[in-house]
Amino acid sequence: MNTLIFATNNKHKIDEIRTVIGSTFNIITLTEAGINIDIPEPHDTIEENADEKSTFIYNLTKKDCFGEDTGLEVEVLNGEPGVKSARYAGEGRSSLDNIHKLLQKLDGLSNRNAQFKTIISVIINGKQTQFEGICKGKIIEELRGTDGFGYDPIFIPDGGNKTFAEMTMQEKNVFSHRRKATDKLIEFLLT
Ligand code: IMP
Numbered sequence: 001m002n003t004l005i006f007a008t009n010n011k012h013k014i015d016e017i018r019t020v021i022g023s024t025f026n027i028i029t030l031t032e033a034g035i036n037i038d039i040p041e042p043h044d045t046i047e048e049n050a051d052e053k054s055t056f057i058y059n060l061t062k063k064d065c066f067g068e069d070t071g072l073e074v075e076v077l078n079g080e081p082g083v084k085s086a087r088y089a090g091e092g093r094s095s096l097d098n099i100h101k102l103l104q105k106l107d108g109l110s111n112r113n114a115q116f117k118t119i120i121s122v123i124i125n126g127k128q129t130q131f132e133g134i135c136k137g138k139i140i141e142e143l144r145g146t147d148g149f150g151y152d153p154i155f156i157p158d159g160g161n162k163t164f165a166e167m168t169m170q171e172k173n174v175f176s177h178r179r180k181a182t183d184k185l186i187e188f189l190l191t
Pocket of ligand 1 (some may be wrong): 151
């Protein structure tokens, strides 16, 4: 079975992607690959940061690998927090701090349209390829649900009536940006 290093230690991302990939490929995390490193995310776009993650690990290991970067893009905020989603309220602040900052910015605004964008950057035999997954939805006014991570408690995907944090992982994967990008990755790996 082909093994791919996933350039992350984010347990939620690993679980979501492993659930989609199943046993078709062997996905190992940085920790499982014996790599104890925080990969930098220095760029201004999600695409560049995803590339950075895969390139960084490829240069280190010369093994097949992929990186993933995701951002929440809010229409009325011109795509904010976007590439800054993880550190929207400042370096080292919590997901809850990020959520509160976002809800404050949207206070009183009726346009609640937003989308999650995931970019997966994969390197196979030294060749890099990218896949995108988008999930459109709405930001609600209060937090609902306790599952998931990040902005999940305030995001309801179009076509759903629960926030991502009120869904099981399987339910989230029906809609999710990450699942859509992963589907494209699987198709690519299988051809
Ligand atoms: P990164 O891709 O690790 O840089 O993630 C950026 C930030 O976006 C994370 O810290 C989360 O706060 C948020 N995020 C990424 N993916 C998701 C998701 O599927 N749901 C909710 N928030 C997410």
